[in-house]
Amino acid sequence: MTDKVFDNNQVSIAGEVVSDFTFSHDVFGEGFYVLEVVVSRLSNSFDMIPVMVSERLIDVKQDYKGKYVEVLGQFRSYNRHEESKNKLVLSVFAREVKMVDELSENVKPNHIFLDxxxxKPPIYRKTPLGREIADVLLAVNRPYGKSDYIPCICWGRNARFAEGFAVGGHVQIWGRIQSREYQKKISETEFEKRIAYEVSVSKLEYLEEY
Structure with a gap:
């Protein structure tokens, strides 16, 4: 990805396709579809990551379930109006897609860089077991005055560092995209399983502006 416009938001993922294409929307006649990809973690668990793909990149009528895919793109967000409020929806927007028989050892299965x-003010907290966490919401600029709003989670000393970030502060983040299941309360007796997506931060830098 040499395009300067996209240097501030770079994602590479590789994993197994576990869904059919689901139509999302079209822009000037170009259809966009969502594909669910399972990406393995080192801990033997996995993340389920939605990938937004143009019908011009790949044949969306094909069944790729069980095959492996390598994706280069960006982590993007949009607001979907749901139950009288806006919900932040996140997915990997694919710029390059390659179906492969097996995953290459030198491909990073889950890597993201954001600038x-x-x-909003970072939220610092501790888990019941004493683990330090900080939630940071990062606005990443896109062309034409748009921005993507990416929730990021920092751990340990990175959490302590991020706690002091000022709103408007310029930050660079390296990490991976993770999925997390939670229960959404629908009524007094009903709950619905949802999946949240965020960036788990492994490295971050606060850039001093001059």
Whole structure:
């Protein structure tokens, strides 16, 4: 990805396709579809990551379930109006897609780099077991005045560092995209399983502006 416009938001994932294509939307006659990809973690668990693909990149009528895919792109967000409020929807927007028989050892299965700006005060907390966590919402600029809003989670000393970030601060983040299941309360007796997506931060830098 040599295009300068996209240097501030770079994603590479590789994993197994576990769904059919689901139509999302079209832009000037170009259809976009979502594909679910399972990406393995080192801990033998996995992340389920939605990938947004143009019908011009791949034949969306084919069944690729059980095959492996390598994707280069960006982590993007949009607001979907749901139950009288907006819900932040996240997916990997594919710029390059390659179906492969097996995953290459030198391909990073889940890597993201973001260069953006803190858009709300970071939330620092500790888990019941004493693990330090900080939630950072990063605004990453896109062309034509648009931005993607990416939730990021920092751990340990990175969490302590991020706690002091000012709103508007310029931050660079390296990490991986992770999925997390949670229960959404629908009524007094009903709960619905949902999946949240965020960036698990392995390295971050706060850039001093001059």
């Amino acid at each position: 953006g700006f803190v858009c």
